[in-house]
Every structure is written in C-alpha cells, then in structure tokens.
Amino acid sequence: MRARAGGGYDGIPAWIYAIAAIGAVFVLLPLAAMVVRVDWPNFLTLVTSESSLTALGLSLRTSAASTTACILLGVPMALVLARGTFPGQRLLRSFVLLPLVLPPVVGGIALLYTFGRQGLLGHTLQVAGIQIAFSTTAVVLAQTFVALPFLVLSLEGSLRSAGQRYEAVAATLGARPTTVLRRVTLPLVLPGLASGAVLSFARSLGEFGATLTFAGSLQGVTRTLPLEIYLQRETDPDAAVALSLVLVAIAVLVVGLSYRRPLAALVETRTR
Amino acid sequence: MIGHRFRGTGLILVAILSACLTGCGSTATGAGSTNGGSTGTSSALSGKVSVFAAASLKSTFTKLATEFERVHPGTKVALSFAGSSDLVTQIIAGAPADVFASADAANMDRLVTASLIDGAPANFATNVLTIAVPSANPASVHSFADLAKPGVKVVICASQVPCGAAAKTVEAATGTTLKPVSEESSVTDVLGKVAAGEADAGLVYVTDIRDAGGKVKGIPFDAAAKAVNTYPIATVEGSKNKRLAAAFTALVKGSTGQRILASAGFGKP
Numbered sequence: 001m002r003a004r005a006g007g008g009y010d011g012i013p014a015w016i017y018a019i020a021a022i023g024a025v026f027v028l029l030p031l032a033a034m035v036v037r038v039d040w041p042n043f044l045t046l047v048t049s050e051s052s053l054t055a056l057g058l059s060l061r062t063s064a065a066s067t068t069a070c071i072l073l074g075v076p077m078a079l080v081l082a083r084g085t086f087p088g089q090r091l092l093r094s095f096v097l098l099p100l101v102l103p104p105v106v107g108g109i110a111l112l113y114t115f116g117r118q119g120l121l122g123h124t125l126q127v128a129g130i131q132i133a134f135s136t137t138a139v140v141l142a143q144t145f146v147a148l149p150f151l152v153l154s155l156e157g158s159l160r161s162a163g164q165r166y167e168a169v170a171a172t173l174g175a176r177p178t179t180v181l182r183r184v185t186l187p188l189v190l191p192g193l194a195s196g197a198v199l200s201f202a203r204s205l206g207e208f209g210a211t212l213t214f215a216g217s218l219q220g221v222t223r224t225l226p227l228e229i230y231l232q233r234e235t236d237p238d239a240a241v242a243l244s245l246v247l248v249a250i251a252v253l254v255v256g257l258s259y260r261r262p263l264a265a266l267v268e269t270r271t272r
Numbered sequence: 273m274i275g276h277r278f279r280g281t282g283l284i285l286v287a288i289l290s291a292c293l294t295g296c297g298s299t300a301t302g303a304g305s306t307n308g309g310s311t312g313t314s315s316a317l318s319g320k321v322s323v324f325a326a327a328s329l330k331s332t333f334t335k336l337a338t339e340f341e342r343v344h345p346g347t348k349v350a351l352s353f354a355g356s357s358d359l360v361t362q363i364i365a366g367a368p369a370d371v372f373a374s375a376d377a378a379n380m381d382r383l384v385t386a387s388l389i390d391g392a393p394a395n396f397a398t399n400v401l402t403i404a405v406p407s408a409n410p411a412s413v414h415s416f417a418d419l420a421k422p423g424v425k426v427v428i429c430a431s432q433v434p435c436g437a438a439a440k441t442v443e444a445a446t447g448t449t450l451k452p453v454s455e456e457s458s459v460t461d462v463l464g465k466v467a468a469g470e471a472d473a474g475l476v477y478v479t480d481i482r483d484a485g486g487k488v489k490g491i492p493f494d495a496a497a498k499a500v501n502t503y504p505i506a507t508v509e510g511s512k513n514k515r516l517a518a519a520f521t522a523l524v525k526g527s528t529g530q531r532i533l534a535s536a537g538f539g540k541p
Contacts, residue, residue: 216465
C-alpha cells in the first residue's frame with residue numbers, strides 16, 4: 001500500500017511543505033518554549049512533591065476509570081449509530097458529539113444541574129444514598145462526559161469503513177447476532193476501538209473545565225493534575241511548568257506509543 | 273449638555289488634583305508630569321485606557337468605567353477582569369495594561385519588584401471574608417464555629433490564593449479547623465458551588481454576596497476582621513496614556529469611586 005502511495009512522486013508542491021512546516025512549528029514551538037522554561041536542577045523535587053504525586057495518581061486512576069466507562073457505553077452507541085436504523089438517528093448523532101465542541105465549563109454546568117444536589121437526578125440519588133458532588137465519582141463523570149464522543153466517533157468510523165460482508169456471511173452460517181458481534185465485528189474494528197480508547201484516555205487526562213465546575217478541587221479526592229497545575233501557577237510557576245511537562249510527556253507517551261499502530265491499521269482497514 | 277460639561281470639568285479637576293497628591297508623594301518626575309497635565313487643557317483627555325482589575329472588582333469597576341466615559345467624552349475604558357495573579361502574569365508577559373487594581377498587596381508587589389509600576393501603588397479599598405450559605409441555609413450555619421460541625425459541606429479557597437490565605441488566618445485566629453470538601457482556585461468558584469446549592473457554606477468576600485443576587489446569603493462573623501484584604505491600584509510602567517491612567521486611578525480613589533465601592537460593600541483603605 002505504501003509503495004503505491006509513494007512511487008517517487010508524491011504530488012505535493014513545495015509551498016505546501018513550507019506552510020505545513022509553519023503549522024508544525026506553531027504546534028511544537030510552545031512546547032519547546034515550556035521545556036526551556038523548566039527549572040531543570042529542581043525538576044525532580046518539583047514533580048515528586050507529595051501534592052504532585054497525589055494529583056498524578058488521581059489523574060491516572062480516574063482516567064482509567066472513565067476510559068472503561070467510555071468503552072462500556074461507547075461501543076453500543078457506536079454500533080447503534082453506525083449500523084442501526086431508527087428515527088432521529090442523525091439528530092442523536094449530532095447531540096452525542098456535542099461535548100466535542102462544547103466548552104468543558106459548559107459541560108460542568110450541565111453535569112451540575114443533572115447530578116448535583118439541586119440537579120435533575122439529585123433528589124433521586126440522595127434518596128438512594130449516593131453522594132456525587134465533591135467526590136472522585138464526579139471527576140470520572142466529568143471526564144467520561146467529555147471523552148465519550150472520541151470513542152464513539154473513532155469506533156463508528158471504523159465500523160462504517162469495515163463494511164458488513166463478514167457479518168453477513170457469519171449470519172448466513174447460522175451465528176446469532178451476539179456471536180457475530182463478539183466473533184466477527186469487534187475483532188474487525190479492534191484497532192478503531194483501541195485508538196478511540198487511547199484518545200478518550202488522553203482527553204480524560206487533560207480534562208479541566210468540567211471537573212473544576214462540577215467536582216471541585218481537593219487534594220487526593222478531586223484535584224487532578226490539570227487542577228493542581230492551575231493552582232500551583234498561583235504561587236509556584238516553576239512547579240506548574242514542571243508538572244505541565246509531566247502531563248505533556250504522558251500525553252506523548254500515550255498517544256505516540258498506542259495510537260500510531262492502531263491508526264495505521266485503521267487506515268489499512270479503510271483502504272481495503 | 274452644558275451641565276454635563278461643567279460637571280465633567282469639575283471632576284477632571286478633582287481627578288487631576290488627587291492624582292497630583294499621590295504623584296507628588298512618590299517621585300519628582302511623577303509630580304512634574306501630572307502638573308504638566310493640569311496646566312494643559314484639562315478637557316483634552318482622550319483615547320483608550322486599559323484597566324486590569326481583580327475579579328472581585330467586576331461590578332464596581334464596570335460602573336466606574338461607565339462613569340469615566342461619561343465625564344470624559346471621547347475616552348474609552350477597556351476592562352479586563354481575572355484573578356489578580358493571572359493579571360500579574362499577563363502584565364509581566366507584556367499585556368498592554370495602563371492601570372492595575374489588585375485584590376491584595378502581594379500581587380501588586382510582584383509588579384513593583386518587576387519594575388512594572390509607575391510611582392507607588394495606592395490603597396483604595398478593603399474587603400473582609402464572610403460566610404456564604406444558600407438562601408435556604410440547609411445546614412443551618414449561623415457562626416464560624418458552625419462550619420466545623422460534622423456533615424456541613426464547606427468550600428473554601430486554596431491557601432495559594434488570597435481568599436484562601438485569609439481563610440487560614442481566620443482559622444488560626446478562632447482556633448477552628450475546617451475540613452472543606454473542596455479548596456477552589458478562585459473565590460468565584462466557591463461562590464458558584466454555594467449558589468448552586470452543592471455546598472452548605474463557603475468563605476467568600478463580603479462584596480461577593482451582593483454580586484450573587486438572591487441565591488446566596490451572607491453571615492458576617494467577628495473574626496473576619498483578623499484578615500483584612502487591602503486593594504492597591506497603580507499605573508503600569510510603559511503605559512502609552514499615563515494621563516488617562518492617572519485620571520482613572522483618581523476617579524477610583526476620589527469621592528465617586530469611594531461611594532460606588534462603599535455601596536458594593538468594600539471598606540475604606
């Protein structure tokens with residue numbers, strides 16, 4: 001596939017490369033500027049302070065939890081949106097993707113008026129003895145809310161491009177829908193699912209606005225790494241920069257290592 | 273029209289006079305420039321003045337800006353509100369501010385240290401903490417000690433920000449230890465959690481209560497006097513329109529400014 005696409009002539013004018021280079025610099029320069037500003041001699045002390053480690057641990061735990069929630073809810077949603085037919089499907093699709101374009105703080109307000117004490121479900125939850133406000137659960141809810149569209153979008157794309165030929169064959173051979181889903185559909189779109197999950201994880205890790213609005217900020221309970229950075233910036237800009245770099249490093253690690261392979265596989269599925 | 277103009281001229285004179293008073297106190301050059309301003313045509317104030325002010329000054333400075341533009345036709349006040357430390361970071365990074373009004377001395381000092389303040393900052397208001405509860409007061413909080421009762425969900429500012437430092441001072445003064453459910457980065461976030469009914473009580477500034485409309489009730493407490501926040505204002509070094517900046521500062525410190533600040537709940541400096 002690569003040979004066909006290359007073949008000596010890539011069809012891209014030189015000036016396109018020039019503009020693309022400017023774009024790349026625009027993205028990379030701020031990151032480089034941050035690296036330059038890091039107080040390297042004290043870097044380790046800054047990032048291993050008790051509050052930093054607590055925030056990092058909380059961020060990783062909550063992001064893992066919200067990614068799991070995204071997979072559990074997002075896979076059925078993507079299947080229904082890609083394969084199902086029902087009235088209002090396109091409208092539902094637009095609404096499901098809404099958190100992608102909403103400012104996170106708006107998401108936070110919406111969650112507050114849903115799960116908050118005075119919210120739509122607040123009374124019901126209180127009767128059931130469930131306290132969401134100011135808890136780690138609230139952080140996971142906020143992260144899931146903003147990260148879910150990434151998984152749905154990614155998986156829906158690969159479901160559409162994978163086609164339904166194999167499923168049809170499996171069905172004619174007598175496999176039940178659940179068996180087809182488990183044995184044929186899901187293995188086929190696994191790369192798309194993986195890249196969607198990675199994107200969701202990365203988005204959860206960076207979630208700030210909705211968490212701040214909805215969950216609050218308390219060390220070890222709701223203060224994730226982005227919130228810790230925001231707070232440290234007030235008094236200790238050096239610590240804020242050092243922690244920002246840690247977050248960038250984790251993001252690069254997550255996206256760079258796990259996203260590249262599934263993406264290549266995804267492209268391959270599409271061109272097949 | 274004529275009436276307006278007369279009143280305007282009067283205010284400008286008052287403004288320039290008080291600008292001179294502070295200017296004279298600080299540096300000789302400051303005094304010289306303000307004198308030059310007053311001997312020139314006092315009605316010649318024009319152009320745009322960019323005012324960076326602490327978030328808690330939003331409603332009062334918005335009123336003051338309207339007042340300023342009214343008495344100085346042809347001028348425009350551009351307001352930027354954020355946490356004081358955010359504003360300091362922005363000004364250090366080169367944001368084009370003419371006037372900076374801080375919610376505490378520490379943040380103003382950061383700009384003074386960075387040689388970004390023209391002359392000496394002048395204090396123009398004070399603010400104290402108060403207990404904020406949702407209007408229904410679900411946890412029946414009536415005193416500072418009530419905040420430490422088990423089961424009361426209290427939200428305060430983190431100690432890194434001025435309102436949180438003030439809360440810590442009050443805790444120490446009263447010997448009460450609070451166990452907050454959240455330590456927010458700004459006083460507006462504390463107020464938001466109380467107004468939404470998520471928290472039973474929060475520690476905010478007296479002036480914040482009025483900004484929240486009827487959703488939040490303030491419960492004053494004596495120990496608040498142990499942690500008084502003083503608000504300084506100054507012209508930013510490098511301002512392109514220092515005369516206009518001085519005139520705005522004078523309005524804030526003058527009788528009009530003090531009246532508007534007092535009606536919002538601010539104390540005298």
